[in-house]
Amino acid sequence: MTRSARLGLSLTVLAWAGLGLAPLVLDDWNIGLLTQYVTYGIFALSLGLIWGQAGILCFGQAIFFGIGAYSMALVTLGKLPWLGDSQWTGLALAVLLPMMVAALLGWIMFQGRALSGAHLAIVTLCAAVVCEIAARRWEFIGGFNGLFNVPPLSAPNGDPLSTNATYFFVGIAALLTYLLSLWIGRSPLGTVLAGIRNDERRTLHFGYDVRLHKIFVFTVSGAMAGFAGGLFTTQFGFVSPPLVGFALSTEVLIWVAVGGRSVLMGAFLGALAVRATENAMSASLDQYWLIALGALFILVVVVLPQGLFGKLLALAPPRRLGRGGTR
Amino acid sequence: MQCILGPNGCGKTTLFNVVTGEFAPDGGEVRLGGRNVAGLSPYRISRLGVARKFQVPGVYPELSVAENIEIPLAAGAGRYGPLSLLGYRPDPVRRDRLLDLCGLAGKAGDKVGEIAHGEKQRLEIAMLVARDAELILLDEPTAGMSGAETSAVASLIRRLRDEEGKSILVIEHDMNFVRQLECPIVVMVRGKIVAEGRYEEVSRDPRVIESYLGKRH
Numbered sequence: 001m002t003r004s005a006r007l008g009l010s011l012t013v014l015a016w017a018g019l020g021l022a023p024l025v026l027d028d029w030n031i032g033l034l035t036q037y038v039t040y041g042i043f044a045l046s047l048g049l050i051w052g053q054a055g056i057l058c059f060g061q062a063i064f065f066g067i068g069a070y071s072m073a074l075v076t077l078g079k080l081p082w083l084g085d086s087q088w089t090g091l092a093l094a095v096l097l098p099m100m101v102a103a104l105l106g107w108i109m110f111q112g113r114a115l116s117g118a119h120l121a122i123v124t125l126c127a128a129v130v131c132e133i134a135a136r137r138w139e140f141i142g143g144f145n146g147l148f149n150v151p152p153l154s155a156p157n158g159d160p161l162s163t164n165a166t167y168f169f170v171g172i173a174a175l176l177t178y179l180l181s182l183w184i185g186r187s188p189l190g191t192v193l194a195g196i197r198n199d200e201r202r203t204l205h206f207g208y209d210v211r212l213h214k215i216f217v218f219t220v221s222g223a224m225a226g227f228a229g230g231l232f233t234t235q236f237g238f239v240s241p242p243l244v245g246f247a248l249s250t251e252v253l254i255w256v257a258v259g260g261r262s263v264l265m266g267a268f269l270g271a272l273a274v275r276a277t278e279n280a281m282s283a284s285l286d287q288y289w290l291i292a293l294g295a296l297f298i299l300v301v302v303v304l305p306q307g308l309f310g311k312l313l314a315l316a317p318p319r320r321l322g323r324g325g326t327r
Numbered sequence: 328m329q330c331i332l333g334p335n336g337c338g339k340t341t342l343f344n345v346v347t348g349e350f351a352p353d354g355g356e357v358r359l360g361g362r363n364v365a366g367l368s369p370y371r372i373s374r375l376g377v378a379r380k381f382q383v384p385g386v387y388p389e390l391s392v393a394e395n396i397e398i399p400l401a402a403g404a405g406r407y408g409p410l411s412l413l414g415y416r417p418d419p420v421r422r423d424r425l426l427d428l429c430g431l432a433g434k435a436g437d438k439v440g441e442i443a444h445g446e447k448q449r450l451e452i453a454m455l456v457a458r459d460a461e462l463i464l465l466d467e468p469t470a471g472m473s474g475a476e477t478s479a480v481a482s483l484i485r486r487l488r489d490e491e492g493k494s495i496l497v498i499e500h501d502m503n504f505v506r507q508l509e510c511p512i513v514v515m516v517r518g519k520i521v522a523e524g525r526y527e528e529v530s531r532d533p534r535v536i537e538s539y540l541g542k543r544h
Contacts, residue, residue, distance in 0.1 A: 183413075184413070187412065187413050187415075188397055188401050188406070188412045188413075188415045188416075188417065189409050189412035189413050191390070191394050191397050191398055191401075192398055192401065192412055194387070194389070194390055194394065195387050195390065195394075195398045197389075198387040198388065198389045198390060199385065199386075199387055201369075201385075202381070202385040202386075202387065203398065204368075204369045204370050204373075205347060205369050205370070205373055205378070205379050205385070206370075206373060206378070206398060206399050206402045206454075206458055207370050207373035207374040207402045207407055207458070208370055208398075208402060208407055209370050209407065210370070212408070212409065213409055216409040217409070317391065317393075317394075317436070320397075320416065320417060320419070321391065321393040321394060321397065321435070321436070322393050322435040322436050
């Protein structure tokens with residue numbers, strides 16, 4: 001293992017250990033904030049998987065996050081009585097529904113029109129705008145105001161989970177999502193996806209149905225984003241149309257770009273870092289924090305194209321591939 | 328092995344594009360093992376046992392040499408679907424043999440974008456072998472190579488024919504390289520075959536000389 005790969009592994013383990021130990025040093029308020037950031041981290045992982053691994057630049061990732069959030073809210077508020085009001089059912093729907101929507105959207109974009117690059121970005125951007133407008137006008141899901149009083153995560157006896165218990169629940173969910181993404185990325189499927197990102201035509205001529213692979217990874221990513229959305233709504237207690245819209249889709253792109261899209265842990269920590277910075281900036285810079293954040297984003301993209309953590313957190317390649325290179 | 332020779336613009340690469348499904352033909356058939364494959368998509372034709380080398384090396388510059396080999400190796404093992412790839416473990420002995428074949432045994436972890444042009448060309452040929460195709464199409468496999476590298480590639484291609492038993496179609500316009508391949512040749516001019524035979528025959532054919540050097544006045 002090279003020195004940089006050893007450093008990447010050590011920092012990755014250290015980051016997870018640090019997150020595990022955070023309740024020892026942070027108060028309830030900050031643990032609540034960190035739980036939200038970790039949820040956004042899961043969302044960022046979903047984009048990191050398709051953008052970093054397969055080169056699919058999606059400007060509508062919030063569509064899946066928002067559908068997951070609405071699914072959780074609709075079930076737990078009893079608006080879908082035939083499904084009951086269990087949070088587990090809510091979470092299952094928050095994964096399944098966005099997954100199906102992602103599969104359908106992926107099929108239309110990749111199988112139907114073979115979109116890629118800027119065309120794909122524009123179509124997903126438009127889809128996010130359309131979804132947000134549709135959510136505003138659909139009274140069943142609360143229209144412009146959205147849905148309120150979504151119950152927080154609760155224990156089997158019905159009592160709401162404590163702040164720390166919620167944090168650990170979300171933290172373990174994030175770790176499992178990370179490991180799933182890492183498993184895909186480091187498997188031969190990950191190599192083929194990287195091949196598609198690098199040279200789609202070449203991969204096609206080796207016998208791979210490139211569109212099918214894109215639809216598959218897009219679907220998995222949609223499920224992950226929906227899962228994050230489901231967790232999100234239990235923490236904030238509400239869902240509203242901007243959650244499926246363009247603005248959040250752009251934000252997640254910034255988190256992933258700042259963290260480093262080529263490394264999954266970079267994408268995850270990018271969400272935490274940007275959200276924490278936003279929080280600090282909004283407190284100290286008042287209404288100018290958005291300008292400062294925009295400037296920070298431009299600076300990072302221009303000066304550090306691999307993101308803040310892209311190089312630091314790069315892992316050694318899987319053992320089957322031998323020495324050298326990074327993933 | 329069969330070599331297709333002809334000046335630039337005579338339709339050699341277009342022929343490969345039709346055979347591999349990149350273009351659908353306006354008419355006629357492309358028969359592979361008795362089956363008409365004209366109009367099928369490239370990945371379907373590839374699955375029938377056709378692998379293609381591109382004029383500009385068709386390698387993955389951002390990936391390591393080992394990763395470049397793994398992609399066709401998995402396809403050669405019939406692991407085309409996303410789920411079947413998740414559980415695939417490539418045979419390390421076969422991978423090492425392929426790396427030996429292209430002379431990159433010590434460079435498995437090197438990024439392909441950083442290796443020499445000749446190494447990329449050899450790597451792509453090894454990738455075609457990894458794909459385990461029965462018919463290999465090589466589009467100007469020595470483009471941009473020195474004389475010594477050209478001889479090494481000619482030797483590698485002959486090994487593919489003699490030791491691996493592959494059927495090979497080579498597009499080329501470098502007569503010296505074609506001579507080293509020791510195979511039958513067809514010469515194309517403006518989309519039509521104008522001569523056929525061994526190197527010694529076609530190199531003396533007046534139509535071939537004319538297509539390369541122009542008409543004597």
